[in-house]
């Protein structure tokens with residue numbers, strides 16, 4: 409791909425309102441914006457989605473910077489690649505660190521699509537012109553939950569995902585269900601339960617939820633299969649699925665009926681596509697998960713969610729869900745419950761240079 413330069417922009421932005429889960433509260437989001445430029449001066453953009461602390465996965469912003477700077481870029485220097493899939497294959501020689509890998513790999517996909525003059529969605533096999541929008545409510549009071557849901561429903565979101573845990577589940581969801589009898593609602597537990605909570609989880613079957621996301625621990629693949637046998641509500645796995653093999657094992661074992669695919673969690677678009685293709689063949693619906701991302705990563709999510717197997721609205725919300733002002737232009741918007749899939753080359757969004765500059769706390773350049 410004749411790479412000449414890779415630039416990292418470490419950025420930080422406050423969320424409009426705190427994002428609360430039983431694992432902790434996110435108030436400020438750090439992120440890593442990656443810009444790859446080739447010898448012709450064409451650039452591609454990616455985003456590292458690790459958090460400042462390892463609450464969701466083991467990676468952090470600092471471990472990602474280390475991996476990108478000291479391992480992944482040196483690999484690319486030593487073994488120049490001709491296609492983003494070659495970079496994904498090259499990165500297989502490094503264990504895990506999927507968010508660091510995805511930050512670079514997704515930037516290479518944007519560059520690749522731009523060089524071909526194709527929208528990224530087309531370059532990866534997307535077929536949809538619009539993707540269905542869903543949004544997440546991550547608060548610790550029913551009052552705030554109902555207030556947010558009212559706003560989001562008015563904005564047209566097609567489904568609402570609610571964070572739950574053993575201190576905030578049946579009554580909380582029942583109250584929401586009472587106010588919105590027909591709203592597509594799902595619950596995300598972020599591993600807040602064990603099989604000892606079987607009765608609590610079974611009680612949720614009454615509430616007509618679309619699914620319950622990641623009730624048990626990431627490694628509880630067998631326990632999830634046992635739980636799914638007891639629940640009517642479909643289980644969706646998030647944290648448990650960090651690569652293709654995890655997805656195949658979960659489907660073969662019956663650990664879930666739905667999979668949430670996150671580009672960063674699985675190491676890039678190449679692996680995300682593999683999981684999508686397998687699930688599509690096996691009639692397992694998938695949806696695109698969110699990571700409280702800035703616009704670059706959201707743009708990659710939109711491209712991914714345009715693939716045919718993404719039949720359920722994902723965490724694909726507008727830029728304004730989390731940010732006063734995003735780092736892309738135009739911002740991502742939701743109209744009539746959908747987001748348009750861009751038709752211009754690559755990710756289809758420009759950088760809001762002013763906003764990128766004012767949120768950047770450090771930059772690192774690498775000549776290739």
Ligand code: OSB
Pocket residue numbers: 464543544596598646697698699700701723724725
């Ligand atoms: O578990 O899906 C999750 C955000 C950060 C880390 C983990 C998760 C989430 C979300 C999605 O729930 C929020 C979003 O829309 O970006």
Ligand code: MG
Pocket residue numbers: 596598621622646647697
């Ligand atoms: Mg989740």
